[in-house]
Amino acid sequence: MIDVRIRCFSGQSETLDVEWKSEAKSSLLAGHSGAGKTLLLRAICGLARPDEGRIAVAGQVVFDGPAGVNLPPERRACALIPSEPCLAAGLSVRQHLSLAAIEGGRVERARQAEAMISEADLRDIASEDAAALPPGLQLRVAAARALVARPRLLLIDEPLRGFTPALLGEVRGAIDAAVNGHGVPVAVCARGPEAGLDLAQEVVLLDRGRLARQGAGATWLDDPANDAVVRWLDRHAVVDAEILGLDPSRRSSLLLCQPDADFRFEAAAPYFPGLLKGARIRVAIRRDRVHAGRGAGLACHLEEAREGPVSVRLRFTNGLAAEITRREWEPFRHNKVWNVEIPPEAVRLLR
């Protein structure tokens, strides 16, 4: 459905170099600010011109640098809901939808708009000023307006202030309406993982203008695979390690973590096929799987505790990290030394 291979430059530096092929019905384009998500969306829908490459959507080439093809946005049928408000003040919801209905005469366009008003459950607010609606409803109107135009692809950029739970609900509704109601694939941009790794069929992570990982996001927490995913998820501690032992029969291995530091420690880990004893590796240890308290385990000196509304993140001087509930935190909040236990399943190899 989407076949993108583009490069964009800003002066001498490269800002985007992405090769993204996808047959998924819904994709989450993820990455921190400046990763190139919005530029990629704008290049796909024709609002930004890549310096090199080729873009095809649903089998149609909309941009091909060497061949000189560059369809204008209105001929690409890739509807964009931008990050900033995109509804005009003074126009009602009905007027917005009528404006987007582009097929047929005036009567047919009005009929299409009315049908979409019913479908998107906008009848009660059809006559209201669209720009004065709450953000969630604005997003619903923008999505309905996009679907009236019968696009080949719907692109949703993350609002400047991020996705609130209400907005996320509307995004899920928009994805469902587009994919299941109209057969239109959707790509949604999101900075952080708060949008949910299950928001779309696949997650496409951009990091510093490059595609860092693409695939079903459900497994990413358990297996982040590379540094870019670890940085984006912000749920793991990354530790250098040396393999002390490998046991294929028990599917386990023994690691010497932080081998070059004074605070080196041993940890059990899953078996790493293809690696030999003595190999230097980097592993990600999932914070919320690490047990920290007064029980058995490795004695670790607390360096920093960051209290959140539900949980507390602990960072230790040896590079380990843990995440515990506030209830677990309260009795030991003045502890300087914690006993940390690392279950093998919390350790994953980074490539």
Next chain:
Amino acid sequence: MLMDWPSWWLSAQTAALSALLAFPLAFALGWSMTFDRRFALPVRLAALLPGPVLLAAWLTGAFGWMLAAAMLVSVAALAREASIRIAAVPAPWLESVRTLGAPAWRAAWPSVRSGLFAAAGWVAGRVFLEALAGLLLRGRGQ
């Protein structure tokens, strides 16, 4: 002299016709002034045209020349208004509507419509008064 009905009627016709004919031209010109720098030089050259045409209108007193002069003045004034209003249309709004397949001018039109109608009324009034004053003065001079 103020009851010179032919002058009033001719001025009103000139104002109404020029506003009516100039409106779509001015919108198109305002659009190209805003988004297409290639038209900058032709637009600047066209701005010099009202002078000789106004002179011809004054010398001949013919309705055709009057209308041509009024058209030029109306197009220039309305195009300026249009370009200002089109430039003020929020970019995200305009861009998002363009990606829906709607022509760009159609996306901008609802946002600039009321302001342009008001500007057209103002231009028509100005053309009417200028034409009337010109005709009355010319009649008095002769």
